[in-house]
Amino acid sequence: MVSSLFPLKLQDVAVRRQGKRIIGPIDLVLNPHGPTIVIGPNGSGKTTLLRVMHGIERINDGSVTWTAPDPSKHAFVFQSPIVLRRSVAENLAYPLRLLKTPAGQIRETVGYWLDRIGLASGQNSPATRLSGGERQKLAIARALVRKPDVLFLDEPCANLDGHATREIETLLQEIAAAGTQLVMATHDMGQARRLAHNLVFMLDGKIHETGPAKTKFSAPQTEALAAFLRGDIVT
Amino acid sequence: MVDIWEGLSAAFWLIVHFDAELWEISLRSLRVTLTALVIASAIAIPLGTYLAVQRFRYRRFTISMINALMGLPPVVVGLVVYILLSRSGPFGVLNLLFTPTAMIIAQVIIITPVIASIAHQSMRELWAEYHDLLISLNTSKWQRILTLVRDGRRNLLTAALAGFGRAIGEVGAIMIVGGNIDHVTRVLTTAIALETGKGDFALALGLGFVLIGLAIVVNLAIHTLSRTEREGQW
Numbered sequence: 001m002v003s004s005l006f007p008l009k010l011q012d013v014a015v016r017r018q019g020k021r022i023i024g025p026i027d028l029v030l031n032p033h034g035p036t037i038v039i040g041p042n043g044s045g046k047t048t049l050l051r052v053m054h055g056i057e058r059i060n061d062g063s064v065t066w067t068a069p070d071p072s073k074h075a076f077v078f079q080s081p082i083v084l085r086r087s088v089a090e091n092l093a094y095p096l097r098l099l100k101t102p103a104g105q106i107r108e109t110v111g112y113w114l115d116r117i118g119l120a121s122g123q124n125s126p127a128t129r130l131s132g133g134e135r136q137k138l139a140i141a142r143a144l145v146r147k148p149d150v151l152f153l154d155e156p157c158a159n160l161d162g163h164a165t166r167e168i169e170t171l172l173q174e175i176a177a178a179g180t181q182l183v184m185a186t187h188d189m190g191q192a193r194r195l196a197h198n199l200v201f202m203l204d205g206k207i208h209e210t211g212p213a214k215t216k217f218s219a220p221q222t223e224a225l226a227a228f229l230r231g232d233i234v235t
Numbered sequence: 236m237v238d239i240w241e242g243l244s245a246a247f248w249l250i251v252h253f254d255a256e257l258w259e260i261s262l263r264s265l266r267v268t269l270t271a272l273v274i275a276s277a278i279a280i281p282l283g284t285y286l287a288v289q290r291f292r293y294r295r296f297t298i299s300m301i302n303a304l305m306g307l308p309p310v311v312v313g314l315v316v317y318i319l320l321s322r323s324g325p326f327g328v329l330n331l332l333f334t335p336t337a338m339i340i341a342q343v344i345i346i347t348p349v350i351a352s353i354a355h356q357s358m359r360e361l362w363a364e365y366h367d368l369l370i371s372l373n374t375s376k377w378q379r380i381l382t383l384v385r386d387g388r389r390n391l392l393t394a395a396l397a398g399f400g401r402a403i404g405e406v407g408a409i410m411i412v413g414g415n416i417d418h419v420t421r422v423l424t425t426a427i428a429l430e431t432g433k434g435d436f437a438l439a440l441g442l443g444f445v446l447i448g449l450a451i452v453v454n455l456a457i458h459t460l461s462r463t464e465r466e467g468q469w
Contacts, residue, residue: 094372098378
């Protein structure tokens with residue numbers, strides 16, 4: 001299922017901060033039929049690109065155009081999960097309360113996601129007491145309670161152990177299978193290979209290569225991507 | 236040292252004998268201070284939070300002014316309020332001078348910057364923590380303020396208690412605008428000043444201990460009611 005939001009078009013997009021170019025110029029048309037993984041070395045602009053697409057980063061040049069703009073239809077999960085100083089259940093209820101969702105529907109949705117992420121037994125505990133993996137699962141679930149068409153994830157498994165990473169990847173695969181389009185930045189090549197349907201390779205603030213993941217992993221067009229996939233240091 | 240023991244003894248007997256005048260001025264102290272605290276908090280907490288989340292042209296100047304106003308000399312506040320409320324002043328027609336309302340007005344002016352400044356500091360930290368999430372959820376300005384106030388309520392309580400501490404111990408401004416009139420505007424601090432002036436140090440100390448005890452009781456009561464130290468809460 002492809003969301004009516006797509007294709008997403010970025011034309012000549014550039015972001016500068018204090019005179020320094022962070023990304024750009026970027027031209028990209030995103031019309032995914034599966035998870036899109038953004039890879040690249042540290043500082044290549046992956047996070048900024050995702051933030052620009054989601055609309056939470058101010059651009060200096062160019063334009064970002066959704067086919068059917070609707071900010072409530074896309075959500076964002078940050079690298080360091082942000083949890084509200086509330087209970088686990090209240091964290092999940094928060095985005096729904098903003099939309100003035102009826103209490104019964106909030107209870108039902110929160111209950112579903114608590115079971116889904118395995119935090120039902122601690123639903124009344126402060127979310128700040130959760131482990132890193134649990135916090136990230138909570139952040140993903142909170143992003144999903146509004147049933148977004150697109151979910152942006154900025155290195156959601158960074159700093160997590162293997163077990164937590166596997167749990168989150170499983171959750172993401174289930175979400176993707178259910179029709180939510182994932183656009184995720186990662187520096188973990190193993191994870192990129194496991195999840196990617198489309199690949200975007202960034203280098204020095206620009207999109208260096210993009211296309212179907214299978215093709216890009218097996219036959220990269222540029223030496224930079226080939227070197228990056230080999231694990232060489234690419235700058 | 237003897238004076239302190241005499242003061243403690245005086246405080247003890249004033250309390251155990253349910254001294255009517257002591258109760259009257261203690262309750263008036265509480266009523267004036269708590270009313271001022273509620274009004275000042277209603278102004279200062281939204282103001283401090285707004286300054287944390289909203290960028291505007293004179294924001295830094297506004298914050299600097301609020302911080303500077305924390306050090307407002309109470310006597311000057313009292314004098315200004317006196318002039319404004321006196322018969323020849325612009326609000327003289329309201330006949331508020333030498334009433335508890337005038338004392339409340341002076342206290343609100345004194346403690347609003349204190350609460351706003353501390354509230355702004357704590358809300359700024361919370362806003363830094365929540366910023367990306369609240370922006371990504373497409374929240375309105377009002378929703379952001381409400382979220383910060385709700386989740387930062389423990390810190391805001393501390394801000395309010397700092398305001399309470401400043402107000403309950405205030406004497407300069409309320410002496411000027413209240414006049415320390417027996418059975419009308421006399422409160423614990425002005426009574427202490429009066430007894431000290433009369434040379435009755437034991438009674439003045441006794442009232443001082445009652446004042447300290449009152450401040451501690453109110454702080455404990457607010458902490459207990461808001462369950463700040465309760466396990467599993469924030």
